[in-house]
Amino acid sequence: MRRLISALLMPLALIAAPAIALDHHQTAPAGPQPNVTAADLVDDITIPFEEFTLDNGLRVIVHEDRKAPVVAVSIWYHVGSRNEPVGQTGFAHLFEHLMFNGSENAPGDFFEPLREIGATDYNGTTWFDRTNYFQTVPVQGLELALYLESDRMGHLLGAVTQEKLDNQRGVVQNEKRQGDNQPYGLVDYVQMDALFPEGHPYRHSTIGSMADLDAASLEDVQAWFRRHYGPNNAVLVLAGDIDAATARPLVERYFGDIPRGPETEQVDPGVPTLAERQDILMHDAVATTRLTRTWVVPGLNDPVTADLDVAASVFGGLASSRLDNILVRGEQTAVSVSASVQQFEYMSLFEIQVNVAPTADADAVSARLDELIADYITTGPTADEVNRVAMSEVSGRIAGLEQVGGFGGKATVLATGALYSNDPAFYRTQLERIGAATPESAVAAMQRWLTRPVLAMRIEPGERGAYEESSSVSAGERTGTRRHPAYYLQPGEEAAVSAASGDDLGTRSVPRPPVGTIDDLDFPEVERATLSNGVTIRFVRRSAVPTILTMLSFDAGNSADRADRLGTQTLMLGLMDEGTTSLNSTEIAEAEERLGAALGSGASVDRTTFSIFALAPNYGPSLDLLADVVRNPAFAPDEIERLRASRLAAIAAERTSPPGLASLNLWPRLFGEAHPYGRPTSGLGTPDTVTAITRDDLVDFHRRWIRPEKLSIMVVGDSTLDEVVAMLEPRFGDWTGEGEPGAKSLDVAIPEVEPRIILVNRPDSPQSVIYAGQVLDIDGTDELLPLLTVNEALGGSFLSRINMELREVRGWSYGVRGSLNRFRGPVSYTIYAPVQADRTGDSIVALREQIEAFLTTDGIRPEEVTRAVTGSIRSLPGRFETSGGVAGGLANNELYDRPDDYYDGIAQMYRALDANQLDAAARSAIDPDAFIWVIVGDAELVRPQLDALGLDVETVEAQ
Missing domain, CATH: 3.30.830.10 (Metalloenzyme, LuxS/M16 peptidase-like)
Known part of the structure; x- marks a missing residue:
C-alpha cells in the first residue's frame, strides 16, 4: 500500500466494531489465525513529543x-x-x-x-x-x-x-x-x-x-x-x-x-472536476499496454480521504485486492494492477492502474475494468476487507516507529502533521479515520467522488514523438513543444545536492561548532543456536518495537540457475506465495493481512531469501505461514502458466528500460555466458529459457536448493533466543532434504579482456546510459575494506571524483556511481552514468581521465582519506538503527564468511588505513584500460561521438 503516514493510534472500538457488526455469515478464514488484532496493539503505538x-x-x-x-x-x-x-x-x-x-x-x-x-x-x-x-x-x-x-x-x-x-x-x-x-x-x-x-x-x-x-x-x-x-x-x-x-x-x-x-x-485552490470523461491514447517505448483511471479527490485533511484510501486498498492495494483476484489471478488478463490515493495538502489523486497481459485484448480489458469499477462503487468492500486494511496499517505503522529519520521515520510523521494540518499528532486523526471506516462509509465516499467524470488513459507500445529539450542543447529535430512536464520524486533517490567553492564570508557571530568524540559502534550481541537438523540461527534482541524480523537465507541465488533454464529461480520465487498444498494464493494473502505480517522473498547473485516481518504477539502463526510457503509450494500448473506470462512480460519490459538494456549487454560480456555470474542481475532469464521451464524443473530446483543443508536463519526482534528456537524448531527443525543438493561452480574461466564499446540503439532517448565494467582478480570473501574505502573517493559516494566531475563540474548528469559488485566469488567493478545524449562521448573521455589520474598520478588525497575513514566510523550507529539493518549485517557476515563480531572491530580496521594502503588497494585491483563500455542511447546521435574515442564500437539493436 502507498501511505503518507508512519505511525498509528486509534480507539480500540473503532477498529473492532465493523467486523462484529457486519460479518455474521462469513465462513471461517483459512490459514494461520492471529493471536491479537489491530485493536489489541493500539496502546503500543505512539510518538510522544x-x-x-x-x-x-x-x-x-x-x-x-x-x-x-x-x-x-x-x-x-x-x-x-x-x-x-x-x-x-x-x-x-x-x-x-x-x-x-x-x-x-x-x-x-x-x-x-x-x-x-x-x-x-x-x-x-x-x-x-x-x-x-x-x-x-x-x-x-x-x-x-x-x-x-x-x-x-x-x-x-x-x-x-x-x-x-x-x-x-x-x-x-x-x-x-x-x-x-x-x-x-x-x-x-x-x-x-x-x-x-x-x-x-x-x-x-x-x-x-x-x-x-x-x-x-x-x-x-x-x-x-x-x-x-x-x-x-x-x-x-x-x-x-x-x-x-x-x-x-x-x-x-x-x-x-x-x-x-x-x-x-x-491558498486552497479547490478540487477540480472534469466536464466529461476524457479518454487519452498515448504511445511510448513500453512493452505492455497500461490502462489508468484517475480522479482528483479532496486533500489529506478532508475526512473523506481516509474512506477513499480504504476503498482503494481493497480494490487494488492489498495483496488480496479485488483487481488482483479478478484480473490477475482469475481472468489472467492483467500482469499487474494497483489502486491508491496519493495524498497532498489540498487535493489527492485516486488512481487505478492495470498493465494488460500481452495476450489479452486491451479493448476488452478496458471495458471490463470500467465494469468492475462501477460494480465496486455500488457494492463496496466487505467488513473483513476493511478490517484487513486496518490491520495492515497497524503493522506498517509499528514498523515505522523503529526509525527516527529518513523518508518515513517518526520525524517525518511529526513534521507533515505540523506543516499540513497544524497538528504534529495528526497521524492519530488520520488513522482514527481509517479505523472508523466501514463498508458503508467507503461506498458513500466513492459514490460522492468516483461517479464524477474520469480521466481514462491508455499507453500503448509505439514511438514517443518529439521531446522538449533545453535550449542549451543543440538537438535539431529532437526539440519539441510540450509545455507541462511531470512531477518527480521517488523515495530512496540520491539527494539532489551540489558542490560549491568560495571563501568563508564570516557573517555570523555564532562560530562553527566542533564535533565531539563519537564512541565506536557497539554492535548488538549476536546469539547462536542450532535446530535439530543442523540449521544455524543467528539472533539479535531488539525491543524498541514489538516486532520480529525473520530471514531465511539459502545458498542459491541467480547463479544457481541452469544455463538452459535461466529464470527458473525467479519464476519459482514468484510461485511460492501463489499457493501451497493447503492454501491458495488469495488465502495466503488474506492470512498475511490478518496477521499484520509481511512476507518477502528475493534473490541476489549468490543467495535466495525468504523473510517475514511479524508482530511479536503473532509470531507463531506468522511463522506457520512462512514455513508453509517455503516448505510446501504447490506449483499448480495453472499458476505456473499465469506467472510464466507475467515473467515474459517483465522480460519484455526489461528490454525497453535503459538500465535493463545496459545490464543485458554488460554482464555476459564481462564474465562470459558460461559463467554463473554472466547473467543480468535481474535473474529474469530470456523468453526462450522461461518458455522452456517445466513444472518438473521448478520442483527440482526447489528440492535441490531450498533445503535445510543450504539454510541459515537470521532473527532480529523483541524476543529471546530460547523463545525463537522454541518457535522455529517445530516449523523447520524436522525438515530434511531429499536427494542430492544442488551444486554450482564459480571456477568457470572468464574471457580475456577485450576493451570496447557496445552501443545499444534506443532511438529518441534524451539521455544515454553509460554502463562500464571489468572483472577484478579478487573474491567477495576476501577482506575488501581497503578497496571499499578508497572507492568512496573514486566512485562510491556523492563526493566521489567521477560524480563531482560529471555532475557538479560539467553538469552533464544527475548522478554517477562506481561500484564494487561484491559477489561471493569473483568481484567486478562497474560505472553507471546516465548523461545527456549530446555529451555521451565527452562523458566517457572525462570518466577515463578521472579514473586514470586516480589510479596513477592523483591518488586519494588526505581530505578524502579523513572523510572516508571518519565518516564511515561515525555512520555505523545510524546504519544499524533498524532491525532490517542489523539483519542485513548478519546476512553479510554469513555470506562473506566473517565472524559474528566483525562489526565490533570494524572501527579499528578503518583507523588502520592510510593513503598508501588505500592507493595500493585500488591500483592493484582496477585497470583503467580494461573496461568494457555499454552505451544505451540514440545511435544516430551518439555513434559519431563514440567513433572518435579510439575504441572498437559495436552497434546492436535494443530487443
Whole structure:
C-alpha cells in the first residue's frame, strides 16, 4: 500500500466494531489465525513529543527516543511547486539543489561535513506542498547539523553565484531527462494537463519545464528565496537521543537570530472536476499496454480521504485486492494492477492502474475494468476487507516507529502533521479515520467522488514523438513543444545536492561548532543456536518495537540457475506465495493481512531469501505461514502458466528500460555466458529459457536448493533466543532434504579482456546510459575494506571524483556511481552514468581521465582519506538503527564468511588505513584500460561521438 503516514493510534472500538457488526455469515478464514488484532496493539503505538516556537516563528518539535545514539534533524519549508507562478516552474526544486551548494559560512558541498560527522539518511526533496532537508547524525554531530541548517536558512544568498545557478540548472535538467527516458516516463505530463485547468497550482511540474529552467535568472531565484525560506515558514523536528530541555538552547543558539520572512500565502485552490470523461491514447517505448483511471479527490485533511484510501486498498492495494483476484489471478488478463490515493495538502489523486497481459485484448480489458469499477462503487468492500486494511496499517505503522529519520521515520510523521494540518499528532486523526471506516462509509465516499467524470488513459507500445529539450542543447529535430512536464520524486533517490567553492564570508557571530568524540559502534550481541537438523540461527534482541524480523537465507541465488533454464529461480520465487498444498494464493494473502505480517522473498547473485516481518504477539502463526510457503509450494500448473506470462512480460519490459538494456549487454560480456555470474542481475532469464521451464524443473530446483543443508536463519526482534528456537524448531527443525543438493561452480574461466564499446540503439532517448565494467582478480570473501574505502573517493559516494566531475563540474548528469559488485566469488567493478545524449562521448573521455589520474598520478588525497575513514566510523550507529539493518549485517557476515563480531572491530580496521594502503588497494585491483563500455542511447546521435574515442564500437539493436 502507498501511505503518507508512519505511525498509528486509534480507539480500540473503532477498529473492532465493523467486523462484529457486519460479518455474521462469513465462513471461517483459512490459514494461520492471529493471536491479537489491530485493536489489541493500539496502546503500543505512539510518538510522544514536546514543542516550542522561537520568537522568529520557527516551530520546533522534539521526540525523545534513546534506543540509539543518533538524532534525526528534519526541517520542512511550507513551499513547493504549487507556489510557483507562471514562468517560474521548477524554482522550488532548483533551490533545493542550490541550498545544498554551500552557504556564506559553510562554503562547499553540504555533503562534505555531513559525511564527516557520520550522517545517514541525508537528503533533500521537493514536492507540490513542501521542500524538506533531513539527516540522521550521531548525537555529537547534532550541533554542526543545526549550524549547517541554520546557515542555509539565514545566510545563503551571499553564496549563490551565477556559476552555481548555471551548474545546478544543468543538473536539474538532467534529472528531468533521466525520468523522462524511462518507460511511461512521459505519462504524468499528459495526466496533469488533463486533470487540472490552466492556472491551477497543482497542474505544473515540480521539476519545472526546460524553458522555465533555461530562463531562470540569478535575481529571480534570489527573490524566490527571500519570499519563502524564512523561519516562520518552517518546521524543525529533532527525533532521537535528545529531549526538549537540551534541544531548546541549541535551537535558540543557531536559529534564534534569523529574522522572520514574508508569510507564504497558503491558498486552497479547490478540487477540480472534469466536464466529461476524457479518454487519452498515448504511445511510448513500453512493452505492455497500461490502462489508468484517475480522479482528483479532496486533500489529506478532508475526512473523506481516509474512506477513499480504504476503498482503494481493497480494490487494488492489498495483496488480496479485488483487481488482483479478478484480473490477475482469475481472468489472467492483467500482469499487474494497483489502486491508491496519493495524498497532498489540498487535493489527492485516486488512481487505478492495470498493465494488460500481452495476450489479452486491451479493448476488452478496458471495458471490463470500467465494469468492475462501477460494480465496486455500488457494492463496496466487505467488513473483513476493511478490517484487513486496518490491520495492515497497524503493522506498517509499528514498523515505522523503529526509525527516527529518513523518508518515513517518526520525524517525518511529526513534521507533515505540523506543516499540513497544524497538528504534529495528526497521524492519530488520520488513522482514527481509517479505523472508523466501514463498508458503508467507503461506498458513500466513492459514490460522492468516483461517479464524477474520469480521466481514462491508455499507453500503448509505439514511438514517443518529439521531446522538449533545453535550449542549451543543440538537438535539431529532437526539440519539441510540450509545455507541462511531470512531477518527480521517488523515495530512496540520491539527494539532489551540489558542490560549491568560495571563501568563508564570516557573517555570523555564532562560530562553527566542533564535533565531539563519537564512541565506536557497539554492535548488538549476536546469539547462536542450532535446530535439530543442523540449521544455524543467528539472533539479535531488539525491543524498541514489538516486532520480529525473520530471514531465511539459502545458498542459491541467480547463479544457481541452469544455463538452459535461466529464470527458473525467479519464476519459482514468484510461485511460492501463489499457493501451497493447503492454501491458495488469495488465502495466503488474506492470512498475511490478518496477521499484520509481511512476507518477502528475493534473490541476489549468490543467495535466495525468504523473510517475514511479524508482530511479536503473532509470531507463531506468522511463522506457520512462512514455513508453509517455503516448505510446501504447490506449483499448480495453472499458476505456473499465469506467472510464466507475467515473467515474459517483465522480460519484455526489461528490454525497453535503459538500465535493463545496459545490464543485458554488460554482464555476459564481462564474465562470459558460461559463467554463473554472466547473467543480468535481474535473474529474469530470456523468453526462450522461461518458455522452456517445466513444472518438473521448478520442483527440482526447489528440492535441490531450498533445503535445510543450504539454510541459515537470521532473527532480529523483541524476543529471546530460547523463545525463537522454541518457535522455529517445530516449523523447520524436522525438515530434511531429499536427494542430492544442488551444486554450482564459480571456477568457470572468464574471457580475456577485450576493451570496447557496445552501443545499444534506443532511438529518441534524451539521455544515454553509460554502463562500464571489468572483472577484478579478487573474491567477495576476501577482506575488501581497503578497496571499499578508497572507492568512496573514486566512485562510491556523492563526493566521489567521477560524480563531482560529471555532475557538479560539467553538469552533464544527475548522478554517477562506481561500484564494487561484491559477489561471493569473483568481484567486478562497474560505472553507471546516465548523461545527456549530446555529451555521451565527452562523458566517457572525462570518466577515463578521472579514473586514470586516480589510479596513477592523483591518488586519494588526505581530505578524502579523513572523510572516508571518519565518516564511515561515525555512520555505523545510524546504519544499524533498524532491525532490517542489523539483519542485513548478519546476512553479510554469513555470506562473506566473517565472524559474528566483525562489526565490533570494524572501527579499528578503518583507523588502520592510510593513503598508501588505500592507493595500493585500488591500483592493484582496477585497470583503467580494461573496461568494457555499454552505451544505451540514440545511435544516430551518439555513434559519431563514440567513433572518435579510439575504441572498437559495436552497434546492436535494443530487443
